[in-house]
Amino acid sequence: MNGSDQTERPDGTAAILSTIGEVAYRWTREGDRLEWGGDALALFGIASAEAIATGHAFDTLLDDASPLARHDSLLIGADHGGGVPYQIEYALRPSGPRGPVLWIEDTGRWYADGGETARRAEGVMRVINERHAREQRLAFLSGYDDVTGLYNRSALLDILDQTICDAKERDVNAAFLLVAIDDFRLINDAYGYRAGDRVLAAVARRIRGRLRDGDIMGRFSGHKLGLVLMGCDENEMAFAAERFLAAVRDDVVATADGTVSITISVGGVAVPHDAGNREEAMERVQESLGVARDSGRGRFVGYSPSPERDAQRQTNITLSQQLIGALSEQRLRLAFQPVVDIHSRETVFHESLLRLAQPDGSIASAGQIVPLAERLGLSRLFDLAVLDRVLETLARHPDARLSLNVAPETAAGADWLAKFAKTVSQRPDIGSRLIVEITETSAIRNLDETAYFVSTVHDLGARLAIDDFGAGFTSFRNLRALRIDMVKIDGSFIATLPTSPDDQIFVRRLVELAQDLGIETVAEWVQDEETVALLSSWGVNRIQGHLSGAATLSPPWK
Structure with missing residues (x-):
């Protein structure tokens, strides 16, 4: 050669x-x-x-x-x-x-x-x-974000970790800021996800122009950017954050997909002063960002220690463990309250109400348990457990007709409907003897999701009721679109009905509109015959409350 x-x-x-x-x-x-x-x-x-x-x-x-x-x-x-x-x-x-x-x-x-x-x-x-x-691309992506060209989450958090260690060793200050674009979902919906990426990249460029030498920026997640600011204490964070807020809000962001007006919210935590490790820094900066966003658009909130908040969180942990323990120990009980015909006073169905047997033998009511379960994110688990008990009761008692309440997050998921469908496929008669109650506020939160839920419930043979109707002032057009079978008028309008002209006008109008749409009406919290007389004259179909019978743990079927 x-x-x-x-x-x-x-x-x-x-x-x-x-x-x-x-x-x-x-x-x-x-x-x-x-x-x-x-x-x-x-x-x-x-x-x-x-x-x-x-x-x-x-x-x-x-x-x-x-x-x-x-x-x-x-x-x-x-x-x-x-x-x-x-x-x-x-x-x-x-x-x-x-x-x-x-x-x-x-x-x-x-x-x-x-x-x-x-x-x-x-x-x-x-x-x-x-x-x-x-190979170079893969190497880049291992440490950098593809959209913004900044450090990715993993690399950013490694830098944060090292910064905290260095700050402790050298006895200096640093800060970790978390930036989120306000109403980012609206940008994606209006212009598309590609436009959202471009807006995020544009915001990153603006903020980068206000960083000092030695400061670090990376993509924390989704539409959030993380900033590690060297030599910045808890007092200086606010001034730094204002630079970034102004950099974004003072001018519109022009992209190939359109021009948008953007604001950002910023949360911050001083390290190592208020966060001694990466996990604490992430938790506390996200908490601060949440407070900033709840306060309005374009705000900064720095982390501030709160013994009361920490104590409440510890209490939440204990309560959560107790509630999970109650489920695992099968201490959930059902109480049954009759819903009766307003004229004959014959029971049409019973509402299934949650009760919880306490270790000391006492019984906790739904009013004690449901708000706590909702606050701790446990509603879905309780709804599934209640569904099990209700389906079991319907299967064991052919004469039983029951209603049960479903939380918004449960209705939005698939597992509750899947469990109901599985049982109905084996016992078709059960579906026709069940009424599913969802609150008015959850019904109008996402009409598409609610429409799917209602349609599926109907397909399984069950009926759908709106509970606490009137509290959310949903339009009757939505009720017609959702094919609701029944509305249960919120008890707060019924409790003082004989003495409240405003409540009388409101309830009468609700009943008239429901009648026009062919929707059954149930009045809750009915306590006296005077109230019944008014409701009957307006055409209410059913009543529920202490007058017609309190909730009892003893099954009303033989």
Whole structure:
């Protein structure tokens, strides 16, 4: 093989390599000669064979970022008779310092031929630009965010961790700020998710322009950016945050998808003063951001220690454990309150009400348990447990007709409906004897979700009632669209009905509209006959309350 004439080995190896974009070579120390097999000139994009005729000449094509001498990087180790293998990657600029880069994979073996230093080497080179680009991309993504070009969450939190350690060791201050774009979901809905990414990148550029040397910014999650500010204490955080707030709010953000007016909310925590480790910093900065967003758009709130808040959280943990324990110990009970016909006073169905047996033998009511379960995010677990008991009761008592309440988050999920559907598929009669109650506020929170829930409940043979009707002032157009079967008028309008002209007007109008739509009405909290007389004159169908019967733990069926 030689640099000027493309010769072919007897076995045709050079020709085969050329077809797949590779060339073979042989280097000998004597004369520093490089001999090539295959079309090396075409592979490297050069016209002169002299440019690759020697090892020294080839080394002059190396990019500045590559080893100073290619063969010095290869010839490492000791040859004990069988040669020494090597494989390295390096960059060439065959067209000069400003020309395109060729990334080369160089694989071969060098031989000492009985001496102590390399006398010759044989190998194969190939261009790996595409593979190198992929590897560089993966390396970038391992530490950086694709959308903003900033540090990604993992790298940002590693930097935060190191900053906290350094601040403790050197007794200096730092701060961790969390920035969120206000109403980001509206941007995605109006312009699309790609526009949302562009807005996030634009906000990041603006904030980066207000950072000091040494400050760090990364993408924390979704539409949130994390900032690590060096030499910044709890008092200086507010001034720093105002720089960032102003950078975003003082001018509109123009993107290829449209121009939007943006504000941000910022939470902050001083480290290590108010957070001694990464976990505490993340928890407290997100808490501060939540307070800022609840206060309105474009606000900053710094973390402030609160013994009362910490005590309440500890209490929540204890209460949560107690509620979970009650479920696992099967201490949940059902109480049944009759809903009766307003004229005959015959029971039409019973509402199933949650009760919880306490370890001391006392019984906790739904009013004690439900708000606590909702606050602690346990409503779904209790709703599923109540559903089990209700379905079991309906299966055991063919004459039973029951209603049960479902929390908003439960209705939005799939597992409650799946459990109900499984039971109805085995006992079709159960569906027709069940009324599912959802609150008015949950019904109008997401009409699409509610419509799906109502439709599925109807398909399973059950009926749907709106509980506490009137408290949320939903439109009757929504009731008609949702195909609601029944409304239960909120008891707060019924309790003082005989003495409240305003409540009388309101309830009468509700009943009239419900009648026009063919929707049954149930009045809650009915306590006296005077109230019944008014409700009956307006056309209310059913009543519920102490007058018609209190809730009891004893099943009303034999």
